[in-house]
Amino acid sequence: MxxxxxxxxxxxxxxxxxxxxxxxxxxxxxxxxxxxxxxxxxxxxxxxxxxxxxxxxxxxxxxxxxxxxxxxxxxxxxxxxxxxxxxxxxxxxxxxxxxxxxxxxxxxxxxxxxxxxxxxxxxxxxxxxxxxxxxxxxxxxxxxxxxxxxxxxxxxxxxxxxxxxxxxxxxxxxxxxxxxxxxxxxxxxxxxxxxxxxxxxxxxxxxxxxxxxxxxxxxxxxxxxxxxxxxxxxxxxxxxxxxxxxxxxxxxxxxxxxxxxxxxxxxxxxxxxxxxxxxxxxxxxxxxxxxxxxxxxxxxxxxxxxxxxxxxxxxxxxxxxxxxxxxxxxxxxxxxxxxxxxxxxxxxxxxxxxxxxxxxxxxRTPDDRLRAAIIERLMCDMAIDLGDVIHHHDLPRDHFRDEIRALAHLEADGFVAISGQRLHIPEKGRPFLRHVAAVFDRHLDTDRPQRHASGV
Ligand SMILES: C[S@@+](CC[C@H](N)C(=O)[O-])C[C@H]1O[C@@H](n2cnc3c(N)ncnc32)[C@H](O)[C@@H]1O
Ligand code: SF4
The missing domain is CATH 3.80.30.20 (tm_1862 like domain)
Structure with missing residues (x-):
């Protein structure tokens, strides 16, 4: 940081x-x-x-x-x-x-x-x-x-x-x-x-x-x-x-x-x-x-x-x-x-x-299930290969293009490392794991902010 x-x-x-x-x-x-x-x-x-x-x-x-x-x-x-x-x-x-x-x-x-x-x-x-x-x-x-x-x-x-x-x-x-x-x-x-x-x-x-x-x-x-x-x-x-x-x-x-x-x-x-x-x-x-x-x-x-x-x-x-x-x-x-x-x-x-x-x-819709699995792996493994997810679910190659773009500021701050479609959260990104997961949360914008506590 x-x-x-x-x-x-x-x-x-x-x-x-x-x-x-x-x-x-x-x-x-x-x-x-x-x-x-x-x-x-x-x-x-x-x-x-x-x-x-x-x-x-x-x-x-x-x-x-x-x-x-x-x-x-x-x-x-x-x-x-x-x-x-x-x-x-x-x-x-x-x-x-x-x-x-x-x-x-x-x-x-x-x-x-x-x-x-x-x-x-x-x-x-x-x-x-x-x-x-x-x-x-x-x-x-x-x-x-x-x-x-x-x-x-x-x-x-x-x-x-x-x-x-x-x-x-x-x-x-x-x-x-x-x-x-x-x-x-x-x-x-x-x-x-x-x-x-x-x-x-x-x-x-x-x-x-x-x-x-x-x-x-x-x-x-x-x-x-x-x-x-x-x-x-x-x-x-x-x-x-x-x-x-x-x-x-x-x-x-x-x-x-x-x-x-x-x-x-x-x-x-x-x-x-x-x-x-x-x-x-x-x-x-x-x-x-x-x-x-x-x-x-x-x-x-x-x-x-x-x-x-x-x-x-x-x-x-x-x-x-x-x-x-x-x-x-x-x-x-x-x-x-x-x-x-x-x-x-x-x-x-x-x-x-x-x-x-x-x-x-x-x-849960099929998209919710897919995103639930991605968020769970990120929260548990602090890493995920989106290429593998795409391959496994037969999705278009650029399926997560918007999410990868949305990670740019986290990457710039050193809280996530992106290599191709592989994401890895280094030790200094651990406190910001939820911020990385949130990028994959399609529903977050419809949540009332008061439903959650501070992310840091
Ligand atoms: C459901 S409580 C049960 C623990 C048990 N009743 C006791 O007090 O020892 C489980 C844990 O939730 C955590 N907790 C409760 N309120 C919290 C809050 N507002 N913010 C963060 N953690 C909280 C506390 O660490 C607590 O030990
Ligand atoms: S933290 Fe206190 S109020 Fe909360 S569950 Fe435990 S004993 Fe009850």
């Missing part, structure tokens, strides 16, 4: 962009797609085809002010158990459409904080899954955990239910930042949580960090990254704080006047990157890091990494079934999303005996 005037350069790249966890992105979802489409796309899954499962729990023990997720505190254990019963009912309706016995190699629980479910109900949902799907013996079975609130009896239950991975939120260890975010979490709490999980054999640990939060500094995020790397997680996800107060009003409760500017965010990202690489982690795509011997690193090196709503994954399944409020499902034909709030989700499940709680989505 042009260090002479980084602020001017970043200003040119400061547009709001999707994170491309799908294409088309969620900004294109409308109610023109609904439960009938979901039903048809589930019916089209052939017997024996692998599927992945994602289960969403929109509850937390306390709310963090920075959090962009749709989540709430639900004190009543009975109400949380009732939600788990809805998950079981939705699973029953899904299985009625796709049939039993589909192999599952990836099963993820996310939120919110799924460990807010009473253990008995988590057990019931897992039993339903295991009796309806063929969960493979080495399936990646993971759960998101808030280290401040993991009940002491939970890790043993997770092991008993076959969980082998956990993802823990940390964000930043500086008390001043934590105070600004309303999330007080000592390093000791994080360490104790990792120990509890590892003692139960849940060996694979991911940790989430965030840069760009109020009061964060370059030195502070470097200290956080170094201290967290010393806990030896297998993977890390390093997110740029997404400031979306139009969607999450609680973000305004933070001292937003103390948010770092784009140049400071950029420097913080670079400092975390350097600290994690120095500690032996391998950067993966836009925002992940893994130990070099981790499955994710192997997949990244062999071109078999994938990207879905949970970020980067080694999951090759073409069909992802999301269960629970706001959960998104992905099919070759399109994407669907369930009712967003848990109340609306409960109403839809309760209203009929067999209707799916889907409220919106998008169909």
């Amino acid at each position: 042009n260090v002479a005037d980084p602020a001017a350069l970043l200003a040119r790249y400061a547009r709001n962009l999707p994170r491309y966890t799908s294409y088309p992105t969620a900004a294109q979802f409308t109610d023109a797609v609904g439960p009938d489409d979901a039903r048809q796309w589930l019916r089209a899954v052939r017997p024996g085809d692998p599927v992945s499962l994602y289960l969403h729990v929109p509850f937390c023990d306390t709310l963090c002010r920075f959090c962009g997720c749709n989540t709430a505190v639900l004190r009543s254990a009975d109400a949380r158990a009732a939600y788990a019963a809805l998950l079981i009912e939705e699973l029953r309706r899904v299985v009625e459409l796709i049939g039993t016995g589909h192999p599952v190699s990836h099963l993820q629980w996310g939120g919110g904080t799924p460990t807010t479910l009473p253990v008995g109900t988590l057990r019931q949902v897992m039993q339903t899954i295991r009796s309806s799907f063929a969960v493979l013996p080495d399936a990646e079975t993971s759960i998101e955990i808030d280290p401040r609130h993991l009940p002491a009896h939970y890790p043993a239950v997770l092991r008993e239910l076959g969980f082998n991975r956990a993802s823990l939120g940390v964000q930043d260890i500086d008390p001043a930042v934590q105070e600004a975010c309303g999330r007080i979490q000592s390093l000791e709490q994080t360490r104790a949580c990792i120990d509890m999980l590892r003692n139960e054999g849940i060996g694979s640990i991911n940790i989430d960090l965030i840069y760009g939060l109020p009061r964060q500094t370059v030195a502070g995020v470097r200290d956080t990254a170094t201290a967290i790397a010393a806990l030896a997680p297998d993977r890390l996800a390093v997110f740029g704080y997404a400031h979306v107060p139009w969607k999450q009003k609680r973000q305004n409760l933070m001292p937003t006047g103390q948010l770092p500017d784009p140049a400071a965010r950029f420097a913080q990202r670079a400092a975390i990157h350097e600290a994690l690489c120095d500690a032996g982690y391998m950067p993966i795509g836009l925002d992940h890091y893994s130990r070099p011997d981790d499955r994710m690193a192997t997949a990244a090196q062999s071109g078999t990494l994938h990207r879905n709503f949970q970020g980067y994954t080694t999951d090759p399944a073409e069909v992802l079934i999301g269960v629970g409020a706001s959960a998104i499902s992905s099919f070759p034909q399109g994407l669907t999303q369930n009712a967003i709030s848990s109340a609306a989700y409960a109403r839809l499940i309760g209203a009929t005996r067999d209707c799916l709680p889907v409220v919106r989505g998008v169909r």
Whole structure:
């Protein structure tokens, strides 16, 4: 990057962009797609085809002010158990459409904080899954955990239910930042949580960090990254704080006047990157890091990494079934999303005996599928040979002429290298991966910019 005037350069790249966890992105979802489409796309899954499962729990023990997720505190254990019963009912309706016995190699629980479910109900949902799907013996079975609130009896239950991975939120260890975010979490709490999980054999640990939060500094995020790397997680996800107060009003409760500017965010990202690489982690795509011997690193090196709503994954399944409020499902034909709030989700499940709680989505055209594949390879491999794509799909030689022209300014800034029709993103272009992907996004102009967070 042009260090002479980084602020001017970043200003040119400061547009709001999707994170491309799908294409088309969620900004294109409308109610023109609904439960009938979901039903048809589930019916089209052939017997024996692998599927992945994602289960969403929109509850937390306390709310963090920075959090962009749709989540709430639900004190009543009975109400949380009732939600788990809805998950079981939705699973029953899904299985009625796709049939039993589909192999599952990836099963993820996310939120919110799924460990807010009473253990008995988590057990019931897992039993339903295991009796309806063929969960493979080495399936990646993971759960998101808030280290401040993991009940002491939970890790043993997770092991008993076959969980082998956990993802823990940390964000930043500086008390001043934590105070600004309303999330007080000592390093000791994080360490104790990792120990509890590892003692139960849940060996694979991911940790989430965030840069760009109020009061964060370059030195502070470097200290956080170094201290967290010393806990030896297998993977890390390093997110740029997404400031979306139009969607999450609680973000305004933070001292937003103390948010770092784009140049400071950029420097913080670079400092975390350097600290994690120095500690032996391998950067993966836009925002992940893994130990070099981790499955994710192997997949990244062999071109078999994938990207879905949970970020980067080694999951090759073409069909992802999301269960629970706001959960998104992905099919070759399109994407669907369930009712967003848990109340609306409960109403839809309760209203009929067999209707799916889907409220919106998008169909994929053949062009969307082609572009989805290009964007996924760019986000995962940081390279693509458009000549190969053209050859494979029997397209005219100059099919991507406009896109290659549109990459000129990224090429001039050294963020993408173009040789014939081959694109390669060098290390210095990594923070601008989304800008390269956006060139292939036919729908971006029709997105409302406020649907996305800052691209740097
Ligand atoms: C769905 S949360 C679940 C984690 C778990 N509940 C916890 O707090 O430990 C997953 C991650 O999303 C990230 N996240 C949430 N809000 C964000 C925002 N506004 N910008 C960037 N990342 C965010 C945080 O890193 C968080 O750990
Ligand atoms: S970061 Fe985790 S605990 Fe905090 S509000 Fe978001 S989902 Fe809940």
